[in-house]
Amino acid sequence: MTKLVYVCDGGDCAEKGSVELFETLRAKLAEIDPKEQRLRLRKYPCFGGCEHGINITVWPDRVFYSKITANDLDDVVDNIERDAPRIERLCGHVKPDVEEILWQMLDSPY
Template identity: 30%
Template sequence: MQPDTIPYKRIIFVCCNQRDEGKECCNNKGGSEIRDKLKRAVAEYGIKQKIRVCKSGCMGQCGTGVNIMIFPDNIWLKNLTTNDIPKIINDYIDPLK
């Protein structure tokens, strides 16, 4: 094991978990689409070395999905829809341009 500092200024975990049919889950509410659009924004801004958008498994709060965790800000965003993508980009990605 080799401890090191985190190589990113911000990491966004987006729950993209797909549960069995009939069960509430983030992916059925747009998790993967949100993740893809956030990743695309990071790539378009050319700030991949500063911010990482990661796919997450279930965060145990499926009823309030789509769920996102943002570090080191310690922010949890819930009940997200694809309509919230511009605000997430504005609040958490744009500042690192």
């Protein structure tokens, strides 16, 4: 199944560098999956966890990473590619109900 990797594009995350981080992540993912057959990268308007940005999520894995910096990207990419257990240091920063709202929206076909 194709995984969707979302990078927050909202104002708070953008102030912390999410636009540049998106481009760096795009280049890294293109190295391992150039035709986007397994991994697709998308921007997301705001996950609602603004104070914990930069936020990245992985669907359908329900992985919600926060406080991401460029230094974390190699770990994130390696983790996604290997289908490894989530990186605990980057998880659990936003409230569970914020995550749940996101998963409900992404799980919905509409």
